[in-house]
Amino acid sequence: MSSPTPSQTPYKLIFFTPPTSLSACKSAIFSTSLCGAFPLPNRPDTIGYKNVCWETTGTGQFIPGEDSTPDIGERGKLEVLEEVRVEVQVRGRENVAVVVEALKKAHPYEVPVYEVYKMEDF
Template identity: 70%
Template sequence: MSTTTTTDQTKYKLCYFVPPSSLQATKTAIFATNLAGVFSSLTDTSKVLYTNVCWETSGTGQFIPGPESTPDIGTRGKLEILEEVRVEIQVLGRENVRKVVEALKSAHPYEVPVYEVYKMENF
């Protein structure tokens, strides 16, 4: 199984926030790329040891939809406080991150999905 489309082995971490009702859909879209949450052997990177690896934690988010918004959740001009899940997934290679983020955006219910990408160091 090929897990990367590039020789770039730079590690990145994708973190995003999603309501619990859409958690599985976003993870399914991301993992379907075969580019995220894949861990290989430290001594032989051609051996994939784990797939669909991620970290999840629950928390509370808030926002006020603006007058030009089309919110999936909430009402324009009214504070919305809701449970969300923070998901963290490792991705190898900058171009792979772009593809994984596109998969996230396509499956995420928010008009503007909240996500962050961090470049990781290898020690």
Template identity: 50%
Template sequence: MGTRYKLVFFAPAASIEAIKKAIFAAGAGQHDGYTECCFTTPGTGQFVAGQMANPAIGRRGILEMVEEVRCETSCVGSYTTKRVVEALKNLEAHPYEVPVYEVIKLEDF
């Protein structure tokens, strides 16, 4: 088995299914014979888009509150993980100009 990583990202609730479809197609969420594995948690995100931003949601200079979903999934291997992150950043799937995500290297015990 290759090096395992956990991908955590945040997205508007209305976009989460399209994003999951894109990252699963790129190889995320595969674990011991299972596919499309992830865990999601609802929450509220907030931001103020600056004057140079091009927000997909809201307007520049205005505090925006968005019902979002935190999604966690796993990836095996750095090549697959990079492909999954590229799929996440694709604006056809994720509406945010700059998607928020974390990649965490996992250890086997």
């Protein structure tokens, strides 16, 4: 099996959001049509599945700093809240940048928390 070309290299985007913003964040990233889509085996030009992601709920915390403008919480006070962790695959580094930008525009936090990992195909 050959290695993926740079535009096909798989990445995983993970982000955290309050449950009230989950739908808006997912709509934003999936509207790019660049993530959460998988071809059918041996048919790379097809889209077998769309809007594929994994989610789990957990607890996050932060203290907004004096210079922040928090959407949730108050400056200088510990905020503990339920958050949803969402994982989605994106193929191609250039596509990751587009998807992350869409996420940032939809996300309620002043500084959205997200991670991007380069993955390997086996």
